[in-house]
Amino acid sequence: MNYTYRQQYEWVRSFTQRYRVRLSLYFLLELVGVALSLLFVYWSKIAIDRATADFEKEILPILVLIIVAALGGVIIRTISSWIDENTRLKMTIQLQNLLTKEQMLSSWNSIKKRQTGDLMMRLQEDNRDVVQMIGSAGISFFVTILKLLASLYFLWSMDPILAAMILIITPLFLFSKLYFKKMRKLNQEAKAADSAVGNIIQENLRFRMIIQALGLLPHRDDKLRNEQARLLQLKMRQINFNLISNTTVRITMNIGYLIAFIWGVYRLNQHEISFGTMTAFLQLVGRIQNPILSGAAFVPSLVRFRVSLDRILELFEDKKEIKPKPVKLESIEKIRFENVSFKYEETNVINNLSFEVCVGKPLAILGSSGRGKTTLLRLLLALCTPDSGKISLEDGINTVHLLDEKHRENFAFVPQGNSLFTGTIRENIVGSLLVSTEKIESALELSSANFVHDLPQGIHTFIGESGYGLSEGQAQRIAIARAIIRDTPVWLFDEPTSALDEETSARLIKQLLYEGKNKILIFVTHDLKLAEYCDTSVYLH
Numbered sequence: 207m208n209y210t211y212r213q214q215y216e217w218v219r220s221f222t223q224r225y226r227v228r229l230s231l232y233f234l235l236e237l238v239g240v241a242l243s244l245l246f247v248y249w250s251k252i253a254i255d256r257a258t259a260d261f262e263k264e265i266l267p268i269l270v271l272i273i274v275a276a277l278g279g280v281i282i283r284t285i286s287s288w289i290d291e292n293t294r295l296k297m298t299i300q301l302q303n304l305l306t307k308e309q310m311l312s313s314w315n316s317i318k319k320r321q322t323g324d325l326m327m328r329l330q331e332d333n334r335d336v337v338q339m340i341g342s343a344g345i346s347f348f349v350t351i352l353k354l355l356a357s358l359y360f361l362w363s364m365d366p367i368l369a370a371m372i373l374i375i376t377p378l379f380l381f382s383k384l385y386f387k388k389m390r391k392l393n394q395e396a397k398a399a400d401s402a403v404g405n406i407i408q409e410n411l412r413f414r415m416i417i418q419a420l421g422l423l424p425h426r427d428d429k430l431r432n433e434q435a436r437l438l439q440l441k442m443r444q445i446n447f448n449l450i451s452n453t454t455v456r457i458t459m460n461i462g463y464l465i466a467f468i469w470g471v472y473r474l475n476q477h478e479i480s481f482g483t484m485t486a487f488l489q490l491v492g493r494i495q496n497p498i499l500s501g502a503a504f505v506p507s508l509v510r511f512r513v514s515l516d517r518i519l520e521l522f523e524d525k526k527e528i529k530p531k532p533v534k535l536e537s538i539e540k541i542r543f544e545n546v547s548f549k550y551e552e553t554n555v556i557n558n559l560s561f562e563v564c565v566g567k568p569l570a571i572l573g574s575s576g577r578g579k580t581t582l583l584r585l586l587l588a589l590c591t592p593d594s595g596k597i598s599l600e601d602g603i604n605t606v607h608l609l610d611e612k613h614r615e616n617f618a619f620v621p622q623g624n625s626l627f628t629g630t631i632r633e634n635i636v637g638s639l640l641v642s643t644e645k646i647e648s649a650l651e652l653s654s655a656n657f658v659h660d661l662p663q664g665i666h667t668f669i670g671e672s673g674y675g676l677s678e679g680q681a682q683r684i685a686i687a688r689a690i691i692r693d694t695p696v697w698l699f700d701e702p703t704s705a706l707d708e709e710t711s712a713r714l715i716k717q718l719l720y721e722g723k724n725k726i727l728i729f730v731t732h733d734l735k736l737a738e739y740c741d742t743s744v745y746l747h
């Protein structure tokens with residue numbers, strides 16, 4: 207999506223609000239730097255004129271001024287660089303946090319739309335391009351323009367013809383709309399290809415064991431290489447385009463320098479200017495050419511910035527969940543589905559479903575694969591909302607609440623498959639809860655996860671990405687302990703016994719049913735034995 211200058215400006219304005227003082231200070235120091243560099247030229251001219259003058263004039267004070275200007279310039283640059291680096295670091299972190307939080311709150315549909323590799327590219331590369339521009343390059347460019355104008359003015363006051371000649375050969379094509387458009391399109395394509403490569407690398411690394419086991423290495427390798435070849439082609443087009451523009455700029459710059467030199471020598475020869483003016487000429491031409499060169503380098507980074515900001519603003523547009531204040535109910539006696547229908551995009555998954563589940567009467571949700579069992583749990587967790595019908599909760603005082611996100615706190619959920627995070631077992635179970643060791647022990651006992659005590663580091667055992675280091679069945683039981691340690695009136699289990707042997711499974715279910723006798727228990731399962739333990743069942747066709 208292409209955002210307008212105005213939309214981008216508004217976002218930058220609000221994002222930089224808290225950095226205003228720092229950015230202003232940086233700008234001010236850069237300005238002082240420019241002033242000192244021009245004073246350096248001016249005083250150098252005076253010093254040379256005095257040295258070559260026929261009559262005696264004091265040189266020492268002017269030399270002191272030159273040294274002050276040179277040293278002052280270095281000190282000012284050091285301070286401004288420090289402010290610049292520090293501000294950009296802070297901005298990068300802030301933007302990263304903002305975007306991560308934003309994505310964590312994404313609604314179900316948005317999550318599906320964005321792949322992790324692409325998101326990582328936006329969070330890192332695009333973030334860097336955006337911060338680079340608003341934290342320093344933008345200000346530097348502004349200072350550069352001022353520098354250019356001041357130098358031109360200075361040159362104009364010494365020799366208007368030369369100033370005019372230099373201006374005329376400035377390569378204005380860099381600021382043309384066509385150039386911008388072409389660069390923007392190239393950048394957009396290259397960034398999209400970058401994200402595609404990121405997605406493949408991220409998946410390759412995440413599923414490296416599966417890829418090895420299935421012998422998919424050559425296929426995944428080919429896929430990555432093809433995408434990289436496309437990226438390389440696009441990047442090379444970008445590089446060629448930049449090279450041609452930069453070479454044109456350089457050629458015109460050299461012509462400019464030659465003109466200044468020949469013109470200066472001619473006027474010196476005619477005794478129309480002094481040696482000091484000639485040196486100032488050459489220095490000023492350099493001081494005009496450098497800003498033009500940085501202007502040439504600025505244009506591609508401005509385009510990159512705009513494309514990156516487009517990609518970041520897109521993330522802010524993703525549909526988010528509105529986080530209402532959580533409502534924790536003392537108890538939930540009943541959950542009722544009334545004529546609930548739901549579809550993902552065009553596929554109907556749940557059709558006109560009605561049932562109820564009560565405290566102490568565990569429910570099994572059955573049905574063959576792809577019939578919508580997990581979807582039903584998503585509806586209960588308000589991760590998605592019914593297209594028609596309603597889901598309500600009845601609390602202990604017979605009040606009926608229409609289910610939505612704010613009730614999520616009342617549900618403990620054990621997802622299908624391995625859902626553990628990198629960290630210790632304790633960290634996985636407890637998260638940010640404040641719980642006693644006894645409570646952790648009883649959660650482990652209840653979820654038949656006693657095997658933890660046999661591990662050399664017990665509950666402090668570190669587990670890798672996606673539960674690496676534990677068996678599927680062990681990871682599943684840790685996930686159950688993680689859910690039930692949260693004291694909630696409803697427990698939801700998605701295939702809790704799929705990776706367990708019959709004996710462990712039977713023991714676990716009996717324990718859960720006993721411990722959850724005053725709660726609402728819902729099991730999504732293919733396990734008919736587990737279904738037999740439940741008082742009611744819903745079969746999805």
Ligand SMILES: Nc1ncnc2c1ncn2[C@@H]1O[C@H](COP(=O)(O)OP(=O)(O)OP(=O)(O)O)[C@@H](O)[C@H]1O
Pocket residue numbers: 318550551553555573574575576577578579580581582
């Ligand atoms: N995010 C999604 N977007 C679009 N369609 C989806 C999405 N998630 C699931 N589906 C589709 O919805 C249907 C029901 O999926 P669901 O995961 O609820 O089935 P399930 O009964 O739990 O299957 P299983 O027993 O295999 O776990 C499937 O046809 C699936 O393709």
